[in-house]
Amino acid sequence: MNIGEVATKSGLPAKTIRYYEDIGLIRPDRHDNGYRLFRQPHLHKLMFVARARSLGFSIDDCRVLLALYDDDSRASAQVKALAQDHLAQIDAKIAGLRAMRDTLADLVDACHGDSRPDCPILKDLAAKHHG
Amino acid sequence: MNIGEVATKSGLPAKTIRYYEDIGLIRPDRHDNGYRLFRQPHLHKLMFVARARSLGFSIDDCRVLLALYDDDSRASAQVKALAQDHLAQIDAKIAGLRAMRDTLADLVDACHGDSRPDCPILKDLAAKHHG
DNA sequence: CATAGGCATTCCAGTCACTGGAAGCTCAAC
DNA sequence: GTTGAGCTTCCAGTGACTGGAATGCCTATG
Structure with a gap:
């Protein structure tokens, strides 16, 4: 997927998605022509972040939440404490x-x-x- | 009064008061040595702004409110509309x-x-x- | 093949209202 | 005269984008 498509699907402006890459929140691949290439997990992450942001979590909170989400051995207590x-x-x-x-x-x-x-x-x- | 004294009296940090001068919200006089010289009306304005800010008015709102305050022929309807x-x-x-x-x-x-x-x-x- | 448009890219600047810090000047006290 | 507090200016950073310029890529049409 190109950025326009994930923008539509995630509800986030393309500018915001580029910004999220800038600050290291997501790391999309690249096509040979330099265009960003988003795969399903990237979109999923973006939707995760969009939802967390809509609940008022800061970008740094989102980083932690994403890490916890990725960590199968997390304790739900950590998530709950943050929330x-x-x-x-x-x-x-x-x-x-x-x-x-x-x-x-x-x-x-x-x-x-x-x-x-x-x-x-x-x-x-x-x-x-x-x- | 020097900036420290108005800072204490208004409850605003000196940094903030300098910033307010930067953006043209107040115009204190100057001593010969370059120090800002605040008089009673300056302090009064600062306290006015501090109160308005504490009620959540933006700096631009404060500008308008100060202007309305200074304008003896204002209509209270203008103030009410803004509020x-x-x-x-x-x-x-x-x-x-x-x-x-x-x-x-x-x-x-x-x-x-x-x-x-x-x-x-x-x-x-x-x-x-x-x- | 040229071109037009819509998409993509990067980079820079601006938002809002401060806040922190560095480097240097002034003043009062000892 | 030296210390220390208080004042000055200027530059940079905050959070999370957002706008805009200049440029490149892709697709479709004439």
């Missing part, structure tokens, strides 16, 4: 965003949003926030 | 993260996490995901 760690990070990010969201929503609610210049949102931004 | 837009983006991001989180949490739950290699997390990553 739990990542889950905790997502939870933290959600919590941070929710705090943001709530504050911002209060401000938006408080702002009448008409043609007058008086604005609680700007007032809040301009107020001193300790801590 | 609502940003709120919608935060909501979208939270929704995305929650979907991620739920999927991942299911996988973590399904994984026994012991010394055996069998792992539902890796199985999911390796499975074909359409759509």
